Amino acid sequence: MSEPVTLSVADDELALLTDLYQLTMIQAYWKEGMHQTPATFSLFFRELPPSRRFILACGQQHAAATLSQLHFNAVAIKKLASTGRFDDDFLDWLSNWRFSGDIWAVPEGTVLFPHQPLLEVDAPIAEAQLLESLIMNLVQLETVLASKAARIVWAAGDRPVVDFGMRRVHGIDAAVRGVRAYKTAGISGTSNVLGGLRHDLPLSGTMAHSYILAHDDEPSAFRAFARHYPDTTLLVDTYDTLQGVQHVIDVLRDMPSLTVSAVRLDSGDLSTLAKRARALLDDAGFQSIRIIASSGLDEHSIAELIAQDAPIDAFGVGTQMGVSADAPVIDLSYKLVEYAGTPRAKHSPSKTNLPTRKQIYRRRDTQGRYLGDIIARRDETGIEGEALLVPVVTGGVINTTAMADTQHASTRVADALPRFPASVTALADGESDYPVALSDALAHLSSTV
Amino acid sequence: MSEPVTLSVADDELALLTDLYQLTMIQAYWKEGMHQTPATFSLFFRELPPSRRFILACGQQHAAATLSQLHFNAVAIKKLASTGRFDDDFLDWLSNWRFSGDIWAVPEGTVLFPHQPLLEVDAPIAEAQLLESLIMNLVQLETVLASKAARIVWAAGDRPVVDFGMRRVHGIDAAVRGVRAYKTAGISGTSNVLGGLRHDLPLSGTMAHSYILAHDDEPSAFRAFARHYPDTTLLVDTYDTLQGVQHVIDVLRDMPSLTVSAVRLDSGDLSTLAKRARALLDDAGFQSIRIIASSGLDEHSIAELIAQDAPIDAFGVGTQMGVSADAPVIDLSYKLVEYAGTPRAKHSPSKTNLPTRKQIYRRRDTQGRYLGDIIARRDETGIEGEALLVPVVTGGVINTTAMADTQHASTRVADALPRFPASVTALADGESDYPVALSDALAHLSSTV
Structure with a gap:
């Protein structure tokens, strides 16, 4: 048997757990001198599975903490070199790379609806791109299982x-x-x-x-x-x-x-x-x-x-x-929404996304019941409601106070779910009538990008 | 954040990746002096998902190799002690435990049908039981993905x-x-x-x-x-x-x-x-x-x-x-089929299984097309066809020559699939007409246990 019997994937092997095109694109950016250009990527989903009326976002803070530690050790660099696809000087750069950007994320166990970001990464484009595949894998698993x-x-x-x-x-x-x-x-x-x-x-x-x-x-x-x-x-x-x-x-x-x-x-x-x-x-x-x-x-x-x-x-x-048998996948997307300070959006049929850095505001009535959400530009002010996205990694450093442990998260989930209208927590297939709207400024931007 | 950011599970933590009841049952066997009694467990599935006409058994040889190396290190023993459920002398026994039994498995990438074993474990009951949860987890993943x-x-x-x-x-x-x-x-x-x-x-x-x-x-x-x-x-x-x-x-x-x-x-x-x-x-x-x-x-x-x-x-x-979205689970069972030399079977409604140690024989016609399978007692002789189950672990030692690498396995799959009738490889929902029968001896035993 020529293959290793080990099943383990060590933390310092995780940098290689990515799609090849991330690394080839980053090398291209690096050669083009574009790798340091600031960018924002947003992790969201366009549609709920038919058997879901909400998702319970889970794993995004934990993933952010993991990703802020990512690096390519000597073994990983050697393996990449063996593929013959990478220049030595690029691999030198990669071996010194550490994540230097910001990650905003909703708290573990946040109820979310389509087009609301689970997290956003503000970083030099090469860095934000480098996180994509692993972020999606990590967040997908916990969110699928927690939602079920x-x-x-x-x-x-x-x-x-x-x-x-x-x-x-x-x-x-x-x-x-x-x-x-x-x-x-x-x-x-x-x-x-x-x-x-x-x-x-x-x-x-x-x-x-x-x-x-x-x-x-x-x-x-x-x-x-x-x-x-x-x-x-x-x-x-x-x-x-x-x-x-x-x-x-x-x-x-x-x-x-x-x-x-x-x-x-x-x-x-x-x-x-x-x-x-x-x-x-x-x-x-x-x-x-x-x-x-x-x-x-x-x-x-x-x-x-x-x-x-x-x-x-x-x-x-x-x-x-x-396995969340009725909905084993939530179709998460991680999309470029801003590049060099300019909002961007993809226009492929049925694959659109909201441009720019965003924030989600969740409003309550006087009894504490949730009334609806507004998705806004992150730089807007004066919008009512609880801002759901919080900075969990800043300048590459984990903001430990923003991170809840699972005990805290489960208490928050138990508190939050009954505050939604019954159409959100109903078990039958169907859609909720919970209102999620865009702010005027985001709606305007979205129609003009 | 009180939780570890590490995502890795080291090979020597795998012994703890089990269901609690396995360990409490084993302690019970140990206290009752039953833990050394020879037993056979069979890993099989009762029904195909509606969208499948066969499964491609995968991971069972790799799992057998992994499981033959399983042990509880000092850290694991300390963690078990901390649960307050285990006696010190049982934990002493557990810390010295190594798998000593035999594992028979079909080669990686074998086409299988309901009630055909992917593998069988012959071992003292405590040992065979100790492997259950991890065997099922490991084989389930690769078999689900390979089948899709x-x-x-x-x-x-x-x-x-x-x-x-x-x-x-x-x-x-x-x-x-x-x-x-x-x-x-x-x-x-x-x-x-x-x-x-x-x-x-x-x-x-x-x-x-x-x-x-x-x-x-x-x-x-x-x-x-x-x-x-x-x-x-x-x-x-x-x-x-x-x-x-x-x-x-x-x-x-x-x-x-x-x-x-x-x-x-x-x-x-x-x-x-x-x-x-x-x-x-x-x-x-x-x-x-x-x-x-x-x-x-x-x-x-x-x-x-x-x-x-x-x-x-x-x-x-x-x-x-x-995620094998249309069939994310194959309902694998790992059941006691023989204990102290006596065939056993479970009789819960719709949860029956074939008793005793078994072998699968796959017959071909002169053109090499598969004609049908016989599931027999392992101790039967003279049954025509290729015997699919081979010993991959014997006395706790991996039989490396029985293990194919993935290159070899994929060649075998490509060779085997066209030999089945079209009703096996058809993509539409439905059942194949591929004949799978019990030998007379197994049929007789099955009706009398």
Whole structure:
């Protein structure tokens, strides 16, 4: 086998995680003496996926911090040299390059709508271009996963949602950073050990069918597991769900010293099974045993279970959240909007963008409900509302006070979502009536560039 | 900001990339003295996504090699201790653990159908269980991406397909390992520098709209870029595609010393634009300039372009391949199929599996066309056909001769796909009529476990 078995990508390899054309364009700028010309790039999306009414912007501050540290080490330079596409003096320049620009970004976990920037980069064009591919990759992942998770958390209301999706997400980085996005969106726990430990989300775990199958019978498996873990969740559907619940009851009656905190239903008609399981447990005097449900859940099935009054106390969600199956992509664009002080825009059919440096203002009424947003030129003053874009990197240096941790971000998300009109948080396909307008000055500029 | 900015996951952190219940179950087995009991787990899928007629199994050999190296270092053990869920003596055992079992896997890039194992792990149950979550995560990613890419390559026929998707895939690991999957599936090149360099796939790059926008006008941008890169591809749709093509012609007529190898169309009606662009170029005497098309392409739009005789020489594919948007998940299962020498199976509704250790036999006719597969017990003899599962890890040691590199794998895929009936490689939704049967012995066992 000629390939390396290593799966890891070290932080100092990240500079090479880019599209080749970024490097060839930068070399061209450098040769043309254009590389230092000031430019602004804006990261935004033109359209929501049909199954989304908002996105939860996530990862943009974290990405900005990462990108401000980017550099090409000697190994990377040597690899680039080996492609035969780059001049030695350009590679010398590249090896000394550090990001010197500014990055404005909305806080982690900000609800956004089409054409609102997640972030804007003000930097010499070569530098801003150098960040493009990696910025998009990093922000795309967390925003896609957080946007899906926010809907699932919303559907579940006050019942906790736990992430069971590590095995389904697209690879290692998605598994680990996904937990960060989930936490921001309000997920209560995760089964993913490395992700949970790294991003400080409580670990949660039950048992697998294989554990039951490895024992002679279901009661033996339950007895053994409950003996080892006094605060345990037992999986009851390996053979027959209600018989499984009865086995839990039998085991607890036989051995009163054992305690079981919950049972997990993982197949079948979850609403009916939860009601029958609840009745069995209650009749046997085990009102304190909670019911956790999993098995292909998403926001729609959770909402339906709640509408059916299913007595489910917590939801375990895996696949659908792990890949955001109904909308695995948000079509982010990173576009040049200003060059050498002049606003720019692309005019390809259906690929237009708003020119110039921008700011988003979000207005509230006296009850704190969101009334609507204005997208304005960044240099405009006197526009009412909360300015969403804040400087997170200035002159290449991370502005640590502007960066919220995930705990803070998830609190902010939980506070913000109920302030939007119901048409924003509705789960059905469709569009919200939340007003997003351009300021007069931006509208004027946009029509004349 | 309280969280680390590092994005990297080191190889020796991978042991912690698991679901918590794996570790709690293993501790339970260890306490029960069951952890050394021999077991077999099988990795398979029960159903194809509606938009797939086969999967291209990818990553299973690479995953086996990775997993055979897994261990818990001192940092990992300390982190586990901090959760308060594990006994010190269990953690001692875990810190000394190395995988000692066997892994059988199909070669990278094997066409598979429901209920055929991608791999099987024969090991003490604690060890086999310890691999579950990471095996599924690793194999899922590469198999999902390779399965999509194989259809795209098939649709394109003899025209090369280049991966432009780095910015859309779900995170860093997916970006880098995705290139490995794409190469196996027959993708010809990638824009992704790190992915291409690591997995030895040719790098390919054109230019972005921002480069055009940063120049005073399109001809100036073309002139500058072609001067730097004699073998260049010019992006012609920033303002107006056919005007862009005319600008390429004008620039080349003005400066006969320049050469342009291709133009790239990235928006609009690609078939019509390609035909008009081809006519313009041919009429001007530039028959050698190739036409590359991109913009939301997938296997269906590529097939349509080819059916319309669009004179497109190569396809750049990004988003749809990067997340396998129509089937971002293949519902892999990793199930206990044998324990202490006894076949096991799970009986939950719609979650059944085939018991015991297995082998897949693929039969050919005298012309080399595939006739059908038999899934058999691994210990059966005398069954006709090529045995697909080969031992890649034996007694914890990687069998390097069984492992193909990606070059070899992609050659094998290109050879194998045309040998299947057209109903397997057809692009439309639907099922193939390729016969997959159980051997009599396996059918009998399956009905009696």
